[in-house]
Amino acid sequence: MNASRKRPARDGHRAPAGYDASKFPPFAVTADVVLATIRNGQLSVLLVERAHDPYAGCWALPGGFVNSDEDTDTAAVRELEEETGIVIGGPAGETGGTGYLEQLRTYSAPDRDPRMRVVTVAYVGMIPDLPNPVASSDAAAARFWPVSDLDLDGTGDGIPLAFDHARIVADGIERIRAKLEYTTLAAAFCEEPFSVADLRRVYEAVWGRTLNAQNFHRKVTSTNGFLEPVEGRTSSGPGRPAQLYRRGAATTLHPPLMRQETKEDC
Amino acid sequence: MNASRKRPARDGHRAPAGYDASKFPPFAVTADVVLATIRNGQLSVLLVERAHDPYAGCWALPGGFVNSDEDTDTAAVRELEEETGIVIGGPAGETGGTGYLEQLRTYSAPDRDPRMRVVTVAYVGMIPDLPNPVASSDAAAARFWPVSDLDLDGTGDGIPLAFDHARIVADGIERIRAKLEYTTLAAAFCEEPFSVADLRRVYEAVWGRTLNAQNFHRKVTSTNGFLEPVEGRTSSGPGRPAQLYRRGAATTLHPPLMRQETKEDC
DNA sequence: GGAATAGTGTCTATTAGACAATATGCT
DNA sequence: AGCATATTGTCTAATAGACACTATTCC
Numbered sequence: 001m002n003a004s005r006k007r008p009a010r011d012g013h014r015a016p017a018g019y020d021a022s023k024f025p026p027f028a029v030t031a032d033v034v035l036a037t038i039r040n041g042q043l044s045v046l047l048v049e050r051a052h053d054p055y056a057g058c059w060a061l062p063g064g065f066v067n068s069d070e071d072t073d074t075a076a077v078r079e080l081e082e083e084t085g086i087v088i089g090g091p092a093g094e095t096g097g098t099g100y101l102e103q104l105r106t107y108s109a110p111d112r113d114p115r116m117r118v119v120t121v122a123y124v125g126m127i128p129d130l131p132n133p134v135a136s137s138d139a140a141a142a143r144f145w146p147v148s149d150l151d152l153d154g155t156g157d158g159i160p161l162a163f164d165h166a167r168i169v170a171d172g173i174e175r176i177r178a179k180l181e182y183t184t185l186a187a188a189f190c191e192e193p194f195s196v197a198d199l200r201r202v203y204e205a206v207w208g209r210t211l212n213a214q215n216f217h218r219k220v221t222s223t224n225g226f227l228e229p230v231e232g233r234t235s236s237g238p239g240r241p242a243q244l245y246r247r248g249a250a251t252t253l254h255p256p257l258m259r260q261e262t263k264e265d266c
Numbered sequence: 267m268n269a270s271r272k273r274p275a276r277d278g279h280r281a282p283a284g285y286d287a288s289k290f291p292p293f294a295v296t297a298d299v300v301l302a303t304i305r306n307g308q309l310s311v312l313l314v315e316r317a318h319d320p321y322a323g324c325w326a327l328p329g330g331f332v333n334s335d336e337d338t339d340t341a342a343v344r345e346l347e348e349e350t351g352i353v354i355g356g357p358a359g360e361t362g363g364t365g366y367l368e369q370l371r372t373y374s375a376p377d378r379d380p381r382m383r384v385v386t387v388a389y390v391g392m393i394p395d396l397p398n399p400v401a402s403s404d405a406a407a408a409r410f411w412p413v414s415d416l417d418l419d420g421t422g423d424g425i426p427l428a429f430d431h432a433r434i435v436a437d438g439i440e441r442i443r444a445k446l447e448y449t450t451l452a453a454a455f456c457e458e459p460f461s462v463a464d465l466r467r468v469y470e471a472v473w474g475r476t477l478n479a480q481n482f483h484r485k486v487t488s489t490n491g492f493l494e495p496v497e498g499r500t501s502s503g504p505g506r507p508a509q510l511y512r513r514g515a516a517t518t519l520h521p522p523l524m525r526q527e528t529k530e531d532c
Numbered sequence: 533g534g535a536a537t538a539g540t541g542t543c544t545a546t547t548a549g550a551c552a553a554t555a556t557g558c559t
Numbered sequence: 560a561g562c563a564t565a566t567t568g569t570c571t572a573a574t575a576g577a578c579a580c581t582a583t584t585c586c
Contacts, residue, residue, distance in 0.1 A: 025295075066374065068383060239535085478551095480567080504563045540582095
């Protein structure tokens with residue numbers, strides 16, 4: 001907005017529709033999605049293999065152009081489904097489907113795409129581990145990669161990502177780690193019904209540390225609205241069967257769960 | 267990025283530069299800034315008066331077009347200075363100047379600007395109250411408005427804002443309220459040197475509630491790296507003079523300050 | 533029975549909040 | 560002196576973490 005400012009002398013004094021496109025630099029706008037899941041106890045993100053240059057054969061985030069009649073939220077959901085077949089739910093299950101998706105941030109370095117000026121609005125989402133999560137239509141291939149297998153810090157250890165997607169993935173992972181502290185979003189990684197231990201393993205995978213099982217159990221079951229008990233208990237494996245739950249209505253945690261032992265300083 | 271996907275049949279197999287602009291919908295991209303300060307004990311935001319239609323005479327956020335050779339961070343800082351004369355610092359004082367600025371989120375509803383398709387990347391910032399904070403060059407007028415004077419919820423009570431700027435301001439204010447809980451950013455509102463009471467009045471203005479002065483004092487002075495004592499004490503007014511401080515190196519608070527009395531549920 | 537996991541009880545150290553008490557300036 | 564504000568001390572309730580203990584299943 002504010003399209004009139006910076007060109008005060010020429011732009012429409014009351015010309016809503018016929019705006020001279022030559023007076024502003026044109027951009028392409030894309031929406032990219034960092035979709036995370038817990039697979040085999042590892043935090044993993046969905047990537048697609050690029051079919052064309054630049055970065056042909058390289059792994060990249062699913063995403064693509066925003067259409068002229070849709071907002072970026074819609075574009076993110078649409079592109080994710082078109083490229084991977086995954087239908088993602090929004091905040092509070094707005095759009096149906098399972099999982100969660102929210103805007104992460106926008107990346108706009110002028111040289112981030114070698115072909116042209118592209119600004120991307122990145123999204124970060126969480127989804128339970130799906131038996132066959134990916135069915136590509138537009139991308140050459142798609143799969144979840146463990147975050148630890150990716151070269152997110154430019155050291156050359158791990159799979160490199162196209163464009164500035166390593167940075168975007170790193171930011172998305174950090175957002176997820178932070179959100180687990182003060183929201184109930186960890187449950188978005190769990191397929192219902194799930195046990196307290198399932199939920200704890202989500203936290204352990206995302207934060208890369210073990211948690212005290214007893215204290216975790218007391219904490220999450222004593223938080224109103226986090227977990228709703230359902231009929232049934234876990235069956236497989238040794239040990240006492242666990243009560244099963246579904247996601248409750250609560251979205252934030254007061255007080256938060258702590259990712260790290262309480263540090264001094266900051 | 268990912269500019270090739272969605273048009274797999276035609277886009278550059280190796281044509282980095284010469285990209286056909288007709289194959290993607292063009293957008294204008296702007297950067298808008300929600301710059302907040304504490305003025306007369308009230309949380310206030312910087313607005314400019316629009317000189318032209320649409321919304322001529324209406325108050326709007328400072329901001330404008332992103333140039334083709336700059337990222338949105340740079341554009342936000344530049345536009346803020348061009349329209350209001352305010353030079354803002356970045357995270358950790360990156361760019362010099364005082365205050366703080368970070369990306370808020372991106373707004374992309376197709377009809378948010380009646381003239382054309384404009385996506386805006388919004389920023390939120392904090393700055394100490396300046397004696398003469400605004401000196402406009404491009405805008406008709408600029409001033410800080412108390413948040414309570416604005417119609418942010420569409421009820422018609424208060425000053426209306428142009429475009430979707432009421433929503434952006436509301437989101438920015440909420441970001442600031444949340445950030446004060448777990449970061450040391452409240453000090454970005456204070457002109458150095460400042461007293462503990464100055465800092466407490468920032469929290470009280472932003473959160474709209476009173477805090478216990480004694481407990482607040484102990485909390486912030488016992489957090490390593492939040493405040494660095496400097497020579498000198500407050501002088502004016504009645505009461506015992508207070509120790510003066512400058513901002514310390516810490517950026518996050520562990521554990522956080524609580525905005526609300528500890529609630530049950532969530 | 534033994535191993536393994538679920539869930540509960542209890543103790544302790546830390547912290548937030550209430551509030552009393554002291555310190556030090558202004559008028 | 561009397562007031563206002565700053566700063567410190569103390570008490571209490573709540574919470575996190577450690578850990579012992581019980582419960583229930585599979586082998």
